[in-house]
Amino acid sequence: MPFVITDPCIGTKDSACVDVCPVDCIHPRKDEPEFEAATMLYIHPEECIDCGACVPACPVTAIYDSHDTTPANQRDLIPANDIYRVGDPDAVARAEAIVKAHIDAHPDLMAIDPKERVSAHA
Ligand code: SF4
Numbered sequence: 001m002p003f004v005i006t007d008p009c010i011g012t013k014d015s016a017c018v019d020v021c022p023v024d025c026i027h028p029r030k031d032e033p034e035f036e037a038a039t040m041l042y043i044h045p046e047e048c049i050d051c052g053a054c055v056p057a058c059p060v061t062a063i064y065d066s067h068d069t070t071p072a073n074q075r076d077l078i079p080a081n082d083i084y085r086v087g088d089p090d091a092v093a094r095a096e097a098i099v100k101a102h103i104d105a106h107p108d109l110m111a112i113d114p115k116e117r118v119s120a121h122a
């Protein structure tokens, strides 16, 4: 079961997780052209080896270790992680549309600083 990035990454996007991932399955990286426009980062579900290294690296606790542990109000972002592919503009657009819909549906969450946002996920 792949790890999942959730909305505290929005507004943080510091790539600390990318730096520790042993299989380079978190995108976009800072050196990829999609990085500037990306609202958040995404974990490729088939490439993730479930090592757990990214979780303690994330300064805002945005990463969950499975679909099951992803809080209910973040599960709409699971398909965004599943879909996103660097180099595929259609996949990027579809994933980003999911994130945009999440933002629009949760103005309450988005008003909270990313560091505090995870506590609102419970
Ligand atoms: S769990 Fe490991 S392989 Fe999966 S995204 Fe995190 S660091 Fe990468």
Ligand code: SF4
Binding pocket: 005, 008, 009, 010, 012, 013, 014, 015, 016, 017, 018, 041, 057, 058, 059, 060, 061, 062, 063
């Ligand atoms: S470490 Fe956390 S906030 Fe930083 S890019 Fe990765 S998921 Fe996003």
